[in-house]
Amino acid sequence: MGKKWTPTSAAHAVGQALKILEGKWKMVILFHLFGGNMLRFSELEKAIPSITQKMLIQQLRQMEVDGVVRRIVHHQVPPKVEYGLTDWGQALCPVLDSLLKWADLREERSEDDA
Amino acid sequence: MGKKWTPTSAAHAVGQALKILEGKWKMVILFHLFGGNMLRFSELEKAIPSITQKMLIQQLRQMEVDGVVRRIVHHQVPPKVEYGLTDWGQALCPVLDSLLKWADLREERSEDDA
DNA sequence: CGGCATCCCCCGTGATACTG
DNA sequence: CAGTATCACGGGGGATGCCG
Helix, strand or coil, rough: CCCCCCCCHHHHHHHHHHHHHCCHHHHHHHHHHHHCCCCCCCHHHHHCCCCCCCHHHHHHHHHHHHHHEEHHHHHHHHCCEEEEEEEHCCHHHHHHHHHHHHHHHHHHHHHHCC | CCCCCCHHHHHHHHHHHHHHHCCCCCCHHHHHHCCCCCCEEEHHHHHCCCHHHHHHHHHHHHHHHHCEEEEEECCCCCCCEEEECCCCHHHHHHHHHHEEEEEEEHHHHHHCCC
């Protein structure tokens, strides 16, 4: 059986989960990593041209602390650092997919109005 | 078949959906309305003691514009206004539940460490 | 290549007082 | 009862320059 959620406690739990996903660049970073392959810092910069280095590293670090992203440093010259998803981070994919499907429900109703 | 999402376009679509859920009080309001019954403004105030009137009305209005919340005014004295979820808003419940389950996955791994 | 430090601005949030 | 109006603050985000 599951836990007994009050409206307040459930809201708090979901809110905590949402905080991990908030931030202007988290989603675009995440979706670039959902492919499964590790990407270098510079590759992410190239993939997301409008992001600044500061924001890229900041959001990556937060997600790393949160356990969504893993960071692998290759000690060599020139430096090479790769970013990928943890298992838990990869588990976000179907969750965000359900969010996407929810968003689509709205469009369907809009089309009915036309 | 579904649509063809690029990392960028999918991230944008999910980001738009997340913006509807962002805000310090959206979740707690939402979970109080998931019950299915309409609640009066003052009932929501009572249920969420720490919220100010300004924030309560602000978040309710935003969700109303976004199509998540519906507002029904009973023209009488004293005034009576009730808030509830739209069908689309109610459809958020299973989505947030999957988010909750995702958050639980993390706790399970933490317990393994102990 | 892959960062970190600094300065600055804007907006979400909060406290308080007032109104139909 | 159900809002509106105003002021103030803190932090997220952006631009730029320097470092190992």
